[in-house]
Amino acid sequence: MNIVVLVKQVPDSGAERTLSADYSVDRASASNVINEMDEYAIEEALKIKEAHGGEVTVLTVGPAGATESIRKALSMGPDKAVHVQDDALHGSCAVATSKVLAAALRTLNADLIISGAESTDGRVQVVPHMLAELLGVAALTGARKLTVDGSQLTVERQTDEGYEVVTAATPAIVSVWDTINEPRYPSFKGIMAAKKKPVQSLSLGDLGVSAGEVGSAGATSQVLEYAKRPARTGGAKVVDEGTGGEQLVAYLATEKFV
Amino acid sequence: MAEVLVVVENGVKKVTLEMLTIARGLGSVSAVVFGDADTAKLGEFGAEKIYTASGEDVDGYLVAPKATVVAELVKRVQPAAVLLASTQEGKEIAARLAIKLDNGLLTDAVGLDADGTATQAIFAGSAIVKSKVTKGLPIVTIRPNSVTPEPSAATPAVEELTVAVSDTDKLTKVVERVAEQKGSRPELTEAGIVVSGGRGVGNADNFKLVEELADLLGGAVGASRAAVDSGYYPHQFQVGQTGKTVSPQLYVALGISGAIQHRAGMQTSKTIVAVNKDAEAPIFELADFGVVGDLFKVVPQAADEIRKRK
Numbered sequence: 001m002n003i004v005v006l007v008k009q010v011p012d013s014g015a016e017r018t019l020s021a022d023y024s025v026d027r028a029s030a031s032n033v034i035n036e037m038d039e040y041a042i043e044e045a046l047k048i049k050e051a052h053g054g055e056v057t058v059l060t061v062g063p064a065g066a067t068e069s070i071r072k073a074l075s076m077g078p079d080k081a082v083h084v085q086d087d088a089l090h091g092s093c094a095v096a097t098s099k100v101l102a103a104a105l106r107t108l109n110a111d112l113i114i115s116g117a118e119s120t121d122g123r124v125q126v127v128p129h130m131l132a133e134l135l136g137v138a139a140l141t142g143a144r145k146l147t148v149d150g151s152q153l154t155v156e157r158q159t160d161e162g163y164e165v166v167t168a169a170t171p172a173i174v175s176v177w178d179t180i181n182e183p184r185y186p187s188f189k190g191i192m193a194a195k196k197k198p199v200q201s202l203s204l205g206d207l208g209v210s211a212g213e214v215g216s217a218g219a220t221s222q223v224l225e226y227a228k229r230p231a232r233t234g235g236a237k238v239v240d241e242g243t244g245g246e247q248l249v250a251y252l253a254t255e256k257f258v
Numbered sequence: 259m260a261e262v263l264v265v266v267e268n269g270v271k272k273v274t275l276e277m278l279t280i281a282r283g284l285g286s287v288s289a290v291v292f293g294d295a296d297t298a299k300l301g302e303f304g305a306e307k308i309y310t311a312s313g314e315d316v317d318g319y320l321v322a323p324k325a326t327v328v329a330e331l332v333k334r335v336q337p338a339a340v341l342l343a344s345t346q347e348g349k350e351i352a353a354r355l356a357i358k359l360d361n362g363l364l365t366d367a368v369g370l371d372a373d374g375t376a377t378q379a380i381f382a383g384s385a386i387v388k389s390k391v392t393k394g395l396p397i398v399t400i401r402p403n404s405v406t407p408e409p410s411a412a413t414p415a416v417e418e419l420t421v422a423v424s425d426t427d428k429l430t431k432v433v434e435r436v437a438e439q440k441g442s443r444p445e446l447t448e449a450g451i452v453v454s455g456g457r458g459v460g461n462a463d464n465f466k467l468v469e470e471l472a473d474l475l476g477g478a479v480g481a482s483r484a485a486v487d488s489g490y491y492p493h494q495f496q497v498g499q500t501g502k503t504v505s506p507q508l509y510v511a512l513g514i515s516g517a518i519q520h521r522a523g524m525q526t527s528k529t530i531v532a533v534n535k536d537a538e539a540p541i542f543e544l545a546d547f548g549v550v551g552d553l554f555k556v557v558p559q560a561a562d563e564i565r566k567r568k
Contacts (some may be wrong), residue, residue: 013499014518017381038498094363095356095393120499121381124365126353129321133357138429139320142346144493154433157320157492160345160445162438166320168430178500179486179493197436219360224375228385232525232544234341240535240551245559248531249567251547255529257451257475257508258564 001054001170003045003147006101006127007092007114008035009062009069013120018247022216023223024091025121027063035070037116039076039183040176042222045114046077047181048148055079057108061089061100074194075186081197091216094122098130100214103207107137112153113173117142122229128175132201141175146207260338261288261307263349270296272448274341275407277400278303278550283372283409285338289414290331292316292324297414304410311419320430321347321422325354331397332359333417339374339396345447361394362369368404368505370396382499382522395472403505438492444478447494451508452476452527454476454497457484458513458534465491467557468512470481474564480504481526482514498523512555516541533557 011017013031058073058081060066070081084104092100105113118125132139136162138153138179140146143165145156153172157164158179186194204211212218238247254258262285264277269389274289278300280299281287281494288307290301295310310512311327332340340355342348343384344366369377374396391397446452453475455468465479472479483498495505499522512518516532516539524530525544532545533553542548549556 013382017384017385019380023387094353095361098357109365118500123499125349126356126363126365129325129350129353132322132429133325135353136426139322140430141350158478159347159435160447162436162494164432164436165318165434166430166432172429177493185475201379203300203490205366209509220356220391221364221389222392223387223389224549225388226385227387229379229383231384232530234543234548237537237542237544237545237548237550240549240556243559244533244549244551246563248533248547248549248556248560249563250561252475252508252564253529254510257529258567 001048001052001111002109003048003054003112004043004057004059004105004110004116005038005041005068006057006113006124007038007042007060007073008119009033009036009060009066010119010121012018013109019223019226022120023226024204024216027065032068034072035116035119037118037176037178038073040178040180041114041116042073042078043075043181044146044176048112052148059101059104061097062086070199071194072186074197075191076184077190079197081199082202083199084142084202085206088204088211088215092214093217094126094130095212096126096218098127098134100204100207100209101127102131102134103209104202105131107207111170115173115175116179117175120195126207128173132173138172140166140168143176144179146174146180157249223250226239260285261335262286263328263331263337263340264289265340265347266291266346267324267343267347267351270299271445273400273402274400275303276405277343278305279407280370280400280404288337290328295416295487297416301412301414302409303407303413303567305414306412308414308416310416311421313421315421315423315428318432319428319567320432321350321429322354323421325351325358326423326427327419327421329355329358333355333510337395339398341527343448344399344401352397352399352458355397359394361397363397364389364391364392365399366401367398368401369396370400379526382518401503434537435566438494443472446478446480447502447504449478449504450506451475451507452480452497453477453510453512453554454480454482454514455485455491455512456482456514457488457496459485459490462490467554470558470561471510474561477508482520488559510556511541511545514541515539516544
């Protein structure tokens with residue numbers, strides 16, 4: 001099975017995150033990491049390859065610095081990577097990013113596309129369905145379990161109420177939550193091997209996407225204002241000496257919750 | 259006055275009433291309901307019109323048919339805006355709609371002005387942005403607990419839509435829908451009070467303590483990632499970066515250290531209280547009231563005290 005995993009480099013959510021002067025996500029001065037949920041997508045792809053054979057390709061759209069996350073992804077075991085990078089992509093919205101991903105995916109002929117259910121920077125959760133719509137393939141999103149039987153895919157999809165069992169035939173896109181597996185740690189051998197794995201760099205021109213459709217120029221939405229919220233500050237803290245529960249309820253009562 | 263479409267995916271929820279309330283500021287409110295419409299409730303909150311779509315073609319497949327139905331309606335009635343809930347499915351319908359209409363979209367709005375300017379909390383609630391769709395009409399998903407629903411009586415006219423979906427919309431079949439435990443508790447993202455347990459709860463059985471306090475307060479139960487990863491509580495109740503974002507009036511954190519991963523999902527809560535045995539736990543930096551102590555002593559005592567006061 002020819003599997004493509006979508007990998008995004010994001011600012012570390014454990015560190016300070018800001019918007020730049022042009023209100024795009026500040027990626028230049030951020031500490032950047034591979035989007036955590038994407039590691040689960042990679043793991044799932046590798047498990048399918050191990051069970052059914054095939055090839056795993058990492059696909060990333062991002063600035064030059066995203067190479068770091070691509071190598072990290074490859075160190076887990078995928079065979080190769082495609083990196084779409086172009087200065088004109090700076091400031092792209094989800095719609096434009098999906099169009100670029102779709103253009104790249106058309107060149108890769110994937111049977112199965114796997115992505116994380118969301119990225120930690122935008123948390124928008126829209127790209128998998130946008131790609132399904134653009135490519136005309138099936139979408140099985142929010143997976144907590146994926147079963148592959150020939151070309152038939154079955155997914156347990158997490159919902160607010162419980163779960164749904166959904167099925168489709170390949171070609172398809174599956175997005176996964178972090179409950180689906182436990183991603184492997186890259187081995188030393190994997191890290192060394194990743195340095196030699198092919199990473200193909202593609203520009204918008206290579207994909208036949210015009211610069212005006214993407215980036216700030218082609219954005220379908222715009223940030224008008226940005227302000228940091230004042231940080232929360234801790235209030236009263238009592239040490240339980242036998243009446244901690246009562247003191248807690250007394251506080252809740254003054255706030256009219258009890 | 260142009261119509262504003264409010265998409266109702268799965269029964270009328272609190273967020274539906276919030277959307278109807280917001281939509282009234284943008285135009286004449288029309289609800290698009292999949293399945294049976296609660297005409298009385300939708301009318302009570304100002305729906306002038308209700309479009310319904312149902313049947314196997316809508317129910318039997320994942321998301322895509324619903325997006326097609328909404329897209330066809332948008333082309334016909336040329337609404338001023340489309341509002342959807344910031345749920346998994348709401349966002350997915352919005353995603354497909356944006357592509358079908360070659361239109362922008364905004365997700366997770368906590369406010370929407372009459373001119374279509376949305377307010378969003380970003381980076382784990384640490385910053386606020388105001389944004390606008392600049393291509394096409396505003397397609398905006400609204401996060402639960404954004405506004406207080408306000409009734410405004412209307413008598414909606416109901417129109418049943420003809421559902422015409424393509425084969426591409428029917429690529430992903432829904433074989434089974436399984437409801438898991440929740441009982442009579444409010445839905446996590448919509449609840450006014452959320453009581454969450456973390457690693458400190460110790461095991462799945464002990465979560466009864468968290469549930470008991472939640473029930474006494476009339477709240478929903480949440481769990482930290484550590485608790486979910488340890489198998490104490492199901493994933494759909496996970497609060498945090500890889501789970502749900504909640505913004506209740508009161509958030510009670512029991513045995514939760516307050517790692518950034520968890521804070522990302524709850525730090526816009528109005529009031530936060532915490533019980534943790536570690537006085538240095540970062541959750542106390544957020545908590546309006548904190549008890550440093552053993553939750554197995556503090557929580558049962560608190561539960562007794564609430565019963566006494568009732």
